[in-house]
Amino acid sequence: xGRRSDxxxxxxxxxILEEGHRQLSEVGFARFSAREVAKGIGYSIGTIYxxxxxxxALMLALNGRTxxxxxxxxxxxxxxxxxxxxxxxxxxxxxFALGHRHAWTALYDFRLPAGELPSESYREKVEAITGVIVRxxxxxxxxxxxxxxxxxxxxxxxxxxxxxxxxxNGTFAMLGEQDPVGAAKARVAEALAxxx
Amino acid sequence: xGRRSDxxxxxxxxxILEEGHRQLSEVGFARFSAREVAKGIGYSIGTIYxxxxxxxALMLALNGRTxxxxxxxxxxxxxxxxxxxxxxxxxxxxxFALGHRHAWTALYDFRLPAGELPSESYREKVEAITGVIVRxxxxxxxxxxxxxxxxxxxxxxxxxxxxxxxxxNGTFAMLGEQDPVGAAKARVAEALAxxx
DNA sequence: CAAATTAATTGAACGCCGTCCAATTTTTTA
DNA sequence: TAAAAAATTGGACGGCGTTCAATTAATTTG
Numbered sequence: 001x002g003r004r005s006d007x008x009x010x011x012x013x014x015x016i017l018e019e020g021h022r023q024l025s026e027v028g029f030a031r032f033s034a035r036e037v038a039k040g041i042g043y044s045i046g047t048i049y050x051x052x053x054x055x056x057a058l059m060l061a062l063n064g065r066t067x068x069x070x071x072x073x074x075x076x077x078x079x080x081x082x083x084x085x086x087x088x089x090x091x092x093x094x095x096f097a098l099g100h101r102h103a104w105t106a107l108y109d110f111r112l113p114a115g116e117l118p119s120e121s122y123r124e125k126v127e128a129i130t131g132v133i134v135r136x137x138x139x140x141x142x143x144x145x146x147x148x149x150x151x152x153x154x155x156x157x158x159x160x161x162x163x164x165x166x167x168x169n170g171t172f173a174m175l176g177e178q179d180p181v182g183a184a185k186a187r188v189a190e191a192l193a194x195x196x
Numbered sequence: 197x198g199r200r201s202d203x204x205x206x207x208x209x210x211x212i213l214e215e216g217h218r219q220l221s222e223v224g225f226a227r228f229s230a231r232e233v234a235k236g237i238g239y240s241i242g243t244i245y246x247x248x249x250x251x252x253a254l255m256l257a258l259n260g261r262t263x264x265x266x267x268x269x270x271x272x273x274x275x276x277x278x279x280x281x282x283x284x285x286x287x288x289x290x291x292f293a294l295g296h297r298h299a300w301t302a303l304y305d306f307r308l309p310a311g312e313l314p315s316e317s318y319r320e321k322v323e324a325i326t327g328v329i330v331r332x333x334x335x336x337x338x339x340x341x342x343x344x345x346x347x348x349x350x351x352x353x354x355x356x357x358x359x360x361x362x363x364x365n366g367t368f369a370m371l372g373e374q375d376p377v378g379a380a381k382a383r384v385a386e387a388l389a390x391x392x
Numbered sequence: 393c394a395a396a397t398t399a400a401t402t403g404a405a406c407g408c409c410g411t412c413c414a415a416t417t418t419t420t421t422a
Numbered sequence: 423t424a425a426a427a428a429a430t431t432g433g434a435c436g437g438c439g440t441t442c443a444a445t446t447a448a449t450t451t452g
Contacts, residue, residue, distance in 0.1 A: 001416080001417075001429095001430060001431055001432095002415090002416045002417020002418055002428095002429070002430055002431075003416085003417055003418035003419065003428060003429040003430060004417090004418075004429070004430065005418075005419075005429090009429090030307065033408080033409065033410085034409085034410070035408085035409070035410080043430080043431090044430065044431050044432060045410085045411090045431090045432080046411095046412090046413090046429095046430060046431055046432070047429080047430060047431080049410090049411075049412080050429070050430075054410085054411085055409095055410055055411085105307075108304075108361075108365065109305060109307075111226060111301075111305075111365070118366075118370070123370055126367065126370055126371070127370070127371070130371055150372075151373070151379065154362075154368065154371050154372075154373045154379070155359065155373075155379040155380075155382070155383060156383075157358075157362075158355070158358035158359040158361070158362045158367075158368070158376075158379070158380075159354070159355040159358050159359070159383055160358070161358040161361065161362065162353075162354035162355050162356070162357040162358025162359070162361065163351065163354040163355070163358070165304075165354070165357065165358065165361070166350075166353075166354045166357065169304065169307070170314075171322065171354075172350065172354070174314070174319055174322055174323070175322070175323065175326055175350050176346075176350075177347070177350045177351075180354075183347065183350070183351040183354070184351075184354075186351070186387075187351060187352075187355055187383065187387055190386045190387050190389070190390055191382075191383055191386050193386070193390075194386055194389075197400095197401060197402055197403095197445080197446075197447095198399095198400070198401055198402075198444090198445045198446020198447055199398095199399060199400040199401060199445090199446055199447040199448065200400070200401065200446090200447075201400090201447075201448070205400095229437080229438065229439085230438085230439070231437085231438070231439080239401080239402090240401065240402050240403060241402090241403080241439085241440090242400095242401060242402055242403070242440095242441090242442090243400080243401060243402080245439090245440070245441080246400070246401075250439085250440085251438095251439055251440085
């Protein structure tokens with residue numbers, strides 16, 4: 001088969017990302033393959049390479065999509081919430097990771113080959129999620145401590161991430177921890193307590 | 197070539213682990229291959245399978261070796277230290293991860309296929325490292341708060357892990373965090389302050 | 393000591409993978 | 423309508439984990 005006009009380049013890109021994310025969510029990073037995505041949309045492997053150029057570019061785009069979904073999920077959980085917004089954000093972190101286990105895990109399992117850098121748009125997505133946490137932390141800090149919101153947000157994100165990661169990869173189960181979410185909330189509360 | 201007697205089964209196991217860990221540390225998990233290890237020790241791929249049975253069993257043994265080295269590293273850093281032992285442990289966490297980047301990363305990049313469980317000996321190694329932290333936390337807690345040492349240790353390990361992970365995978369760099377170790381120490385100190 | 397048995401080792405074969413690219417076909421341009 | 427450009431294919435390549443029949447050496451048995 002030669003040139004087709006079933007889809008524009010943009011449609012094709014969207015088709016691949018849609019099917020790719022579906023498959024990634026289903027089989028997980030270790031079993032994910034670009035060839036299988038091509039099969040799934042009825043195109044050949046070569047077409048994936050036409051559109052994305054490489055496996056890492058595809059993975060980065062898929063992880064970008066996960067970040068998009070994650071951000072939307074987080075904002076939705078916070079929307080309209082009056083009290084305990086940070087706790088809600090922590091719960092959302094865990095719920096998203098547990099509910100999209102494979103996609104979430106792929107965010108960290110996939111590493112760019114040495115020398116390659118994440119695109120600007122990928123960085124923006126990561127920063128957008130961080131931005132939500134910065135905003136929520138700033139909101140609970142006393143006015144004279146607001147300048148600590150960004151460093152605190154980065155650090156508390158790391159703490160929550162560690163708890164979530166151990167919950168998902170089995171480390172906590174191995175060590176007998178039964179309430180990872182509660183532990184994460186406690187650590188965040190202690191950090192904030194310092195600023196009165 | 198048929199049966200040889202160059203090495204006993206135990207020697208062969210050790211040979212494979214030695215070379216495997218060397219290669220894993222050099223090329224990282226994504227590029228690591230059992231075939232290449234076989235080449236490295238002058239045996240065929242079949243022999244690796246005779247000794248370990250599968251790729252996951254080999255990886256688990258290699259990660260077990262990393263945990264052994266990590267535990268020894270941690271204990272050595274703490275040996276003879278009088279003050280700020282927990283801070284020293286946190287520094288050791290980061291220093292080990294940074295100094296053995298590929299091996300440390302492989303501990304988390306490699307996931308057992310669904311259904312397989314880590315061996316008892318692997319669990320013991322993880323618990324041994326946790327045990328060090330439990331001990332150090334218990335030592336700084338007031339006597340009437342000692343029962344919190346284990347849950348606190350699990351949780352603070354997760355926090356420190358999150359910081360270390362973000363330091364190594366580039367998330368912190370992306371977000372402008374310049375002092376991951378300092379942030380981790382601050383979070384741990386705040387958690388302990390509560391029992392102060 | 394010789395013959396039979398057991399154990400270890402090999403490497404080709406299989407079906408995957410990411411990657412590349414010459415050939416083909418359609419669309420667009422001239 | 424002819425020429426140029428763009429898109430799509432799928433075979434080829436070298437790699438991977440895994441399996442296993444064949445081979446060879448060590449060990450046991452008679």
